[in-house]
Amino acid sequence: MNEKAYELGAKRSEIRELYEYGVKRKAEIGEKNVFDFSLGNPAAPAPEEVKEEIIKLLGRDPVAVHGYTSAAGDITVRRAIADYINGKFAAEEKAELIYLTCGAAAALSAAIGGILKRGEEIIVFAPFFPEYKVFIENAGGSVKIVPCGKDFIPDAEILRKEITENTRAAIINSPNNPTGAVIPEKRLKEIAAVLKEKSEEYSSPVYLIADEPYRDVVYDGVSVPFPTKYYDDTIVCYSFSKSLSLPGERIGYAIVGSKCRDAEKVFLSLAGSARAQGYVCAPALFQKIIPALLGKTADISVYKENRDILLNGLKETGYEVVKPDGAFYLFVKALEKDAKAFSEMAKKYELLVVPSDSFGVEGYVRIATCVSRETAVNSLSAFRKLYGDYKNERT
Amino acid sequence: MNEKAYELGAKRSEIRELYEYGVKRKAEIGEKNVFDFSLGNPAAPAPEEVKEEIIKLLGRDPVAVHGYTSAAGDITVRRAIADYINGKFAAEEKAELIYLTCGAAAALSAAIGGILKRGEEIIVFAPFFPEYKVFIENAGGSVKIVPCGKDFIPDAEILRKEITENTRAAIINSPNNPTGAVIPEKRLKEIAAVLKEKSEEYSSPVYLIADEPYRDVVYDGVSVPFPTKYYDDTIVCYSFSKSLSLPGERIGYAIVGSKCRDAEKVFLSLAGSARAQGYVCAPALFQKIIPALLGKTADISVYKENRDILLNGLKETGYEVVKPDGAFYLFVKALEKDAKAFSEMAKKYELLVVPSDSFGVEGYVRIATCVSRETAVNSLSAFRKLYGDYKNERT
Numbered sequence: 191m192n193e194k195a196y197e198l199g200a201k202r203s204e205i206r207e208l209y210e211y212g213v214k215r216k217a218e219i220g221e222k223n224v225f226d227f228s229l230g231n232p233a234a235p236a237p238e239e240v241k242e243e244i245i246k247l248l249g250r251d252p253v254a255v256h257g258y259t260s261a262a263g264d265i266t267v268r269r270a271i272a273d274y275i276n277g278k279f280a281a282e283e284k285a286e287l288i289y290l291t292c293g294a295a296a297a298l299s300a301a302i303g304g305i306l307k308r309g310e311e312i313i314v315f316a317p318f319f320p321e322y323k324v325f326i327e328n329a330g331g332s333v334k335i336v337p338c339g340k341d342f343i344p345d346a347e348i349l350r351k352e353i354t355e356n357t358r359a360a361i362i363n364s365p366n367n368p369t370g371a372v373i374p375e376k377r378l379k380e381i382a383a384v385l386k387e388k389s390e391e392y393s394s395p396v397y398l399i400a401d402e403p404y405r406d407v408v409y410d411g412v413s414v415p416f417p418t419k420y421y422d423d424t425i426v427c428y429s430f431s432k433s434l435s436l437p438g439e440r441i442g443y444a445i446v447g448s449k450c451r452d453a454e455k456v457f458l459s460l461a462g463s464a465r466a467q468g469y470v471c472a473p474a475l476f477q478k479i480i481p482a483l484l485g486k487t488a489d490i491s492v493y494k495e496n497r498d499i500l501l502n503g504l505k506e507t508g509y510e511v512v513k514p515d516g517a518f519y520l521f522v523k524a525l526e527k528d529a530k531a532f533s534e535m536a537k538k539y540e541l542l543v544v545p546s547d548s549f550g551v552e553g554y555v556r557i558a559t560c561v562s563r564e565t566a567v568n569s570l571s572a573f574r575k576l577y578g579d580y581k582n583e584r585t
Numbered sequence: 586m587n588e589k590a591y592e593l594g595a596k597r598s599e600i601r602e603l604y605e606y607g608v609k610r611k612a613e614i615g616e617k618n619v620f621d622f623s624l625g626n627p628a629a630p631a632p633e634e635v636k637e638e639i640i641k642l643l644g645r646d647p648v649a650v651h652g653y654t655s656a657a658g659d660i661t662v663r664r665a666i667a668d669y670i671n672g673k674f675a676a677e678e679k680a681e682l683i684y685l686t687c688g689a690a691a692a693l694s695a696a697i698g699g700i701l702k703r704g705e706e707i708i709v710f711a712p713f714f715p716e717y718k719v720f721i722e723n724a725g726g727s728v729k730i731v732p733c734g735k736d737f738i739p740d741a742e743i744l745r746k747e748i749t750e751n752t753r754a755a756i757i758n759s760p761n762n763p764t765g766a767v768i769p770e771k772r773l774k775e776i777a778a779v780l781k782e783k784s785e786e787y788s789s790p791v792y793l794i795a796d797e798p799y800r801d802v803v804y805d806g807v808s809v810p811f812p813t814k815y816y817d818d819t820i821v822c823y824s825f826s827k828s829l830s831l832p833g834e835r836i837g838y839a840i841v842g843s844k845c846r847d848a849e850k851v852f853l854s855l856a857g858s859a860r861a862q863g864y865v866c867a868p869a870l871f872q873k874i875i876p877a878l879l880g881k882t883a884d885i886s887v888y889k890e891n892r893d894i895l896l897n898g899l900k901e902t903g904y905e906v907v908k909p910d911g912a913f914y915l916f917v918k919a920l921e922k923d924a925k926a927f928s929e930m931a932k933k934y935e936l937l938v939v940p941s942d943s944f945g946v947e948g949y950v951r952i953a954t955c956v957s958r959e960t961a962v963n964s965l966s967a968f969r970k971l972y973g974d975y976k977n978e979r980t
Contacts, residue, residue, distance in 0.1 A: 191847075191854040192724075195699045199857030200850075235647040248639060252630040256831045292687055292835070292864070299863030304590045321860075328861035329587075436651045438869025440687070440835075452586075455595075459586040462594030465716075466723035467862040468694030469687070473871065474833025 194327075203320060204548045205229065208533070212542050219540070225569035226542045227557040230367065230518065232435040234488040234560075240434060243479035255478065259471045261461060263290025263443070270481035271443060278485070279416035284448045287457050289464070290472040292440035294403045294429035296464070298361075299325045301425045301444050303463030304456065305397055306331045306358050312399075313352060313360040315344040316550035317521070319367050319401065329463075331358070335550050342369045342512055342521070346380035353388045359397035360385065364414055365404040368549050368556035369521040370497075370514020372408060375415045382421035395423040395451050402426060403442070406433035406487050408516035409494045418447035425456070430480065432518075435488040441476040493518040496559040496566040503570040507577050518560040521546070524553050525580040535579070539572035589722075598715060599943045600624065603928070607937045614935070620964035621937045622952040625762065625913065627830040629883040629955075635829060638874035650873065654866045656856060658685025658838070665876035666838060673880070674811035679843045682852050684859070685867040687835035689798045689824035691859070693756075694720045696820045696839050698858030699851065700792055701726045701753050707794075708747060708755040710739040711945035712916070714762050714796070724858075726753070730945050737764045737907055737916070741775035748783045754792035755780065759809055760799040763944050763951035764916040765892075765909020767803060770810045777816035790818040790846050797821060798837070801828035801882050803911035804889045813842035820851070825875065827913075830883040836871040888913040891954040891961040898965040902972050913955040916941070919948050920975040930974070934967035 202210070205228055212226040247255050262268065268285040275283050291297040298321075306312065308330035314322050315338050323333045336352045339345035344362055353360075362381070364373040373381075382398070389395045400417040405428060408414060418424045429442030446457040471477075500520055504511050510523035522543070524532035529545035533555055536543050546554035559566065597605070600623055607621040642650050657663065663680040670678050686692040693716075701707065703725035709717050710733050718728045731747045734740035739757055748755075757776070759768040768776075777793070784790045795812040800823060803809060813819045824837035841852045866872075895915055899906050905918035917938070919927035924940035928950055931938050941949035954961065 191700045191851055192698065192702055192858065195857035195861065196850060196854040197857065198860050199699075199853035199855065229653075231653055233648060236651055240647070240651075241643045244639065244643060248636045252635070253628060253830065256631055256635075256833050258624075258626055258832045292868075295865050296863040299861075303587065304594070305586045307587055324861050325863060435648065437653045438651050438866055438872075440865060440868050455591060456586055458594035459591040460594065462590035462592060463587065465593050466590065466694075466719050468691040468720060470690050470835060471833055473687075473835050473868040475870075476868065477833075 198324060205544050208542050208544055215540065222564070224540045224542065225565055225572055227559070227561060228542045228544055230558050230560060232432055232437060232488060232560050233562060234435050234490060234492050236435040237483065237486050237488055239483055239486060240436065240479060243482045244475065247475060247478055256474055259474050259477060261465065261471055262288070263472055264477050267477050267480050270484060274484040275416070275445070279419065281416055281418055282448050283418065283445050287446040287448055287453055289444045289457065289460055290477055291442050291444055291464070292469060292472055293431055293442040294401060294427045295321060296440070296469060297427035297429070297442050297444035298322070298399070298401060299328070299467060300460045300464035300469065301399055301427060302326055302331070303329045303467065304459035310358040311356050313349065313357055314550070315362065317342070317366070317368050317546060317554070318361070318550050319363060320548050322361055342366070342371045343373055343377055344381055346377070346384045349381060350384045350388070353384070353396060355392045357388070357396055359399050361399045361401055362417070363401040365408060365514065365516025367404065367517055368519045368544070368546065369512050370517040370519050371512065372412055372414055372515040378415050378417065378420050385421055385423070389423065398424040400424060400426045403429040403432050404517040407490050407493065407518060409497065410515065412515040414516070418445070418449065422447060422449040423451055425460070430483070433487045434483060436476070439473060439476045441472055441480065492563065493559055495563060496561060499563070499566045500557060500559055500569070504573060507574050509573070509577065518558060520557040520559055521554050522557055524555050525577065527553055529553055529555055536576055539576050541569060541572050541576060593719060600939050603937050603939055610935065617959070619935045619937065620960055620967055622954070622956060623937045623939055625953050625955060627827055627832060627883060627955050628957065629830050629885060629887050631830040632878065632881050632883055634878055634881060635831065635874060638877045639870065642870060642873055651869055654869055654872060656860065656866055657683070658867055659872050662872050662875050665879060669879040670811070670840070674814065676811055676813055677843050678813065678840050682841040682843055682848055684839045684852065684855055685872055686837050686839055686859070687864060687867055688826055688837040689796060689822045690716060691835070691864060692822035692824070692837050692839035693717070693794070693796060694723070694862060695855045695859035695864065696794055696822060697721055697726070698724045698862065699854035705753040706751050708744070708752055709945070710757065712737070712761070712763050712941060712949070713756070713945050714758060715943050717756055737761070737766045738768055738772055739776055741772070741779045744776060745779045745783070748779070748791060750787045752783070752791055754794050756794045756796055757812070758796040760803060760909065760911025762799065762912055763914045763939070763941065764907050765912040765914050766907065767807050767809055767910040773810050773812065773815050780816055780818070784818065793819040795819060795821045798824040798827050799912040802885050802888065802913060804892065805910065807910040809911070813840070813844065817842060817844040818846055820845070820855070828882045829878060831871070834868060834871045836867055836875070887958065888954055890958060891956060894958070894961045895952060895954055895964070899968060902969050904968070904972065913953060915952040915954055916949050917952055919950055920972065922948055924948055924950055931971055934971050936964060936967050936971060
């Protein structure tokens with residue numbers, strides 16, 4: 191068999207390992223007694239309209255509803271998405287350059303496979319979603335990990351030093367998993383300027399891939415700038431997994447920016463890459479519910495509430511926490527250098543937190559706040575005990 | 586961008602080209618006046634139970650229903666499939682070795698990527714489904730096209746001559762697209778014997794990949810032997826697209842035969858290959874309807890009726906047709922050597938038939954019989970006129 195594939199299949203991610211440990215532990219001591227912050231599985235139910243739309247569609251001709259759509263997806267749905275995006279962001283995207291996908295992961299793997307030539311590299315900013323590396327390497331490329339600025343936001347000056355003629359793209363992820371950081375407009379402009387400068391220098395586009403599954407999960411009125419407005423050679427990868435709490439249904443899209451150089455060629459390359467990976471079309475029923483759900487989200491106020499409970503509780507205790515503007519994660523400084531050891535220690539109090547090593551940085555843990563309010567509240571005393579242990583050790 | 590991906594995206598398959606021509610032509614002269622036999626899009630509606638099961642699931646906790654499942658799929662669903670298969674075929678498959686996929690295409694691309702090492706080859710028997718080549722090449726391998734026997738069924742003696750140490754697998758497709766031929770038990774045994782002999786000779790398994798989206802679309806009581814019973818190193822790829830008329834919903838599975846050498850390792854390699862291609866899980870809602878639908882199919886009697894109308898009509902006219910035992914295609918000998926030219930000629934009578942060149946053989950056309958009865962009946966006079974033209978030319 192293929193050893194590389196075997197390794198990817200056999201080596202569960204640390205997140206999964208922790209989750210599986212949690213399942214076992216919950217069976218042993220009861221669900222309420224384990225504070226499982228391992229997985230980014232949305233806890234808010236899908237909006238009621240999801241059900242309503244599905245039932246409406248089930249009343250129509252099943253051959254049309256469940257039949258193949260074109261590979262890029264139902265054109266009516268793609269038009270609705272273009273109209274929505276253009277209306278909301280005053281953008282100028284085209285339905286013909288929107289490709290419906292089985293979630294953001296499929297959008298990313300199609301986009302990466304479409305633009306990357308064997309041996310080229312793609313820049314990712316640490317901390318980053320670990321599957322980027324998997325998709326990039328599967329396309330025959332290599333990943334170049336570049337640190338964020340001290341504020342956990344990609345920094346144009348750091349980027350400038352790292353781009354080479356061999357760089358085909360940079361991936362940004364805003365709001366970010368695992369930090370929840372949102373890239374503000376000013377920083378996006380600076381990043382765009384560097385990408386533009388380097389594309390001109392090398393006479394070859396350095397693409398911006400914007401991975402945006404958390405675009406609509408933001409708090410306190412923060413908004414996420416729409417990247418095609420700042421940089422022409424952009425591909426946006428979106429998923430309804432988090433915004434509509436449909437992660438298992440695999441529905442999302444890729445937009446090739448209408449001002450992308452040779453936009454249609456880039457789109458067709460993305461399409462060819464998806465085809466080669468066995469994608470036929472995004473799930474038809476879930477494609478068709480989308481027009482009625484654009485602009486709607488699950489009730490994300492529960493995530494904000496959890497964020498505030500945990501953010502305040504942890505800070506008061508003495509933890510150093512990055513305040514997230516979006517997504518449903520908290521990035522917390524571990525109380526010792528070795529985040530894995532810290533994560534192990536946390537298990538003593540039934541706290542399941544993901545060491546940051548998976549995300550390409552050391553010394554932090556990720557806490558997924560998409561849990562029940564009860565878990566958030568009740569975990570605080572466990573976090574306090576854990577903190578106490580470290581304090582006592584030091585004194 | 587990636588030129589190979591661009592080509593795959595830009596070069597529509599001939600089937601799609603013909604289909605798009607049909608869409609245009611129907612708009613010009615009316616739907617009824619075009620005899621569109623281009624696409625294998627199931628024409629029978631999904632069984633009523635699909636709707637019932639979906640509505641039942643929509644009454645449950647949406648977080649659980651639409652949430653991520655494990656990458657291989659919901660274990661309850663996988664157990665139901667294993668039980669069903671084992672009961673029906675007296676097989677001994679294991680739920681733990683069943684991987685739910687986004688249809689058979691995803692099952693194939695995951696299986697191929699899981700077992701193939703760069704530079705190895707996979708044997709396909711012509712005529713064959715053209716995407717095999719795309720998936721194999723995407724995995725860094727090459728396709729070796731081997732002819733079937735004269736009866737359009739893979740032949741063990743031909744196979745024996747073509748296998749080399751570099752052959753990692755052979756793909757069979759029964760019932761076959763485009764011929765509808767079913768591989769009988771005797772032939773499957775002979776093929777298995779050759780694969781076994783060669784695996785021993787090379788001390789390395791030559792896998793059998795059985796692509797079976799049409800397994801449950803068979804006529805006249807024909808049954809399709811279950812391949813893991815005849816050959817240990819088998820991976821079965823199945824889809825509910827055709828049996829349940831859900832092609833757009835992307836739900837199927839791969840089974841790594843329980844007697845496969847290092848079955849668990851093969852399974853994990855398949856899982857790793859799926860992961861690297863951006864698959865997260867098969868669509869969750871459609872996973873969960875499967876247990877209630879095992880053993881059920883859409884009303885495939887409409888395909889048989891069409892098959893008989895067209896088979897008899899064409900034969901009476903003078904065409905040479907391969908009688909299909911399954912699937913919903915007729916493979917008809919073109920009336921001139923050049924199948925593309927024949928397909929072009931057929932357009933004169935608004936007949937849209939796919940030249941066999943796409944399937945790796947010359948001189949035939951594929952007629953998809955998953956059309957309305959009316960289309961099948963009304964097309965016959967057009968086929969007669971086309972035949973007349975060729976006859977008159979000759980005399």
